[in-house]
Amino acid sequence: MSYFSIKMRASLENKHISGAERVVKKEKIQDVLKDIYEKISHKQFDNINIKIELIKDIFFIDKPLEIKDYKFDSPIEANNFAIEILSKETGIKKECIEKLINLIHTGASENKDNMRGAMIVNQNCERLEKDRNRGVRTTNVDFSDREKFKEFLYKKGYTERTLDALAIATKNLNYPDILAEYCISDEPDYITGYIAIKNQYIRITPLKKLGNPKGGRIYFVKNNTDIEDLYDYLQNKTFLIKV
Ligand code: PML
Known part of the structure; x- marks a missing residue:
């Protein structure tokens, strides 16, 4: 099963405004992009940087704290x-x-x-x-x-x-x-x-x-x-x- 990392960073005049990071299967990428864009769409920004990368090795933790x-x-x-x-x-x-x-x-x-x-x-x-x-x-x-x-x-x-x-x-x-x-x-x-x-x-x-x-x-x-x-x-x- 392959997973992708999605990282989004929005800025205004080089100042960080908002960021998001997700780790998802390929079929979820489109939904996640929509989701994280919604998160920042009401803010003022002049740059959004999105990076999507295939993860080679994934590790699991049994449960949250x-x-x-x-x-x-x-x-x-x-x-x-x-x-x-x-x-x-x-x-x-x-x-x-x-x-x-x-x-x-x-x-x-x-x-x-x-x-x-x-x-x-x-x-x-x-x-x-x-x-x-x-x-x-x-x-x-x-x-x-x-x-x-x-x-x-x-x-x-x-x-x-x-x-x-x-x-x-x-x-x-x-x-x-x-x-x-x-x-x-x-x-x-x-x-x-x-x-x-x-x-x-x-x-x-x-x-x-x-x-x-x-x-x-x-x-x-x-x-x-x-x-x-x-x-x-x-x-x-x-x-x-x-x-
Ligand atoms: C942050 O903004 O990165 C710190 C968040 C602290 C969250 C505390 C909580 O509500 O659980």
């Missing part, structure tokens, strides 16, 4: 809760995690913009990204039946952001040396973030202050992580999550 929800009165309380769990799961000192989380909330790249991809941090609190502005991006992951699973999540009150983020977190945590992940959106009004640990996707509201345009991800990894292999896994290996 289990979703849990927690609500707090303030981002401070919410982040303290996240830091507690992340420290327990990774063995990394709370002060280190707190410092890195603060960076994500204030713009983690050198010029105080958001990093383009995720920060990678080991248990000694050392940053391992090859480029501190670019970070690493998890791509090439989708659900085996995205529409069915989307409907299931929508009925429970979740959004397409949850769907996409759950796919990314599930692929990340499937890598043996990734111990945990922290994420807040760069959308100023999307204040639900998450932490992911082995088997769990823990949604936390409000993980950031309303109106803050900063966001990003941190991947917490084991000390002996092979960084080349990690990049290859996150960026090049294609996974479908069974649902």
Whole structure:
């Protein structure tokens, strides 16, 4: 059975507006193109880039991480809760995690913009990204039946952001040396973030202050992580999550 990866990126004056990624069988390509175009058709853009590629090797993950929800009165309380769990799961000192989380909330790249991809941090609190502005991006992951699973999540009150983020977190945590992940959106009004640990996707509201345009991800990894292999896994290996 052959699968194709479809990647769409829309921009306006070279600024990213919207993006979508899917992994589907050939007969679904036309429907998916229509779907992802609908997603951006109401926005202003001057360029859409679509790439469709045959996937040579496809891997499967048995199920998505289990979703849990927690609500707090303030981002401070919410982040303290996240830091507690992340420290327990990774063995990394709370002060280190707190410092890195603060960076994500204030713009983690050198010029105080958001990093383009995720920060990678080991248990000694050392940053391992090859480029501190670019970070690493998890791509090439989708659900085996995205529409069915989307409907299931929508009925429970979740959004397409949850769907996409759950796919990314599930692929990340499937890598043996990734111990945990922290994420807040760069959308100023999307204040639900998450932490992911082995088997769990823990949604936390409000993980950031309303109106803050900063966001990003941190991947917490084991000390002996092979960084080349990690990049290859996150960026090049294609996974479908069974649902
Ligand atoms: C959720 O609603 O489950 C949290 C999603 C975070 C999305 C982060 C992003 O915008 O990439």
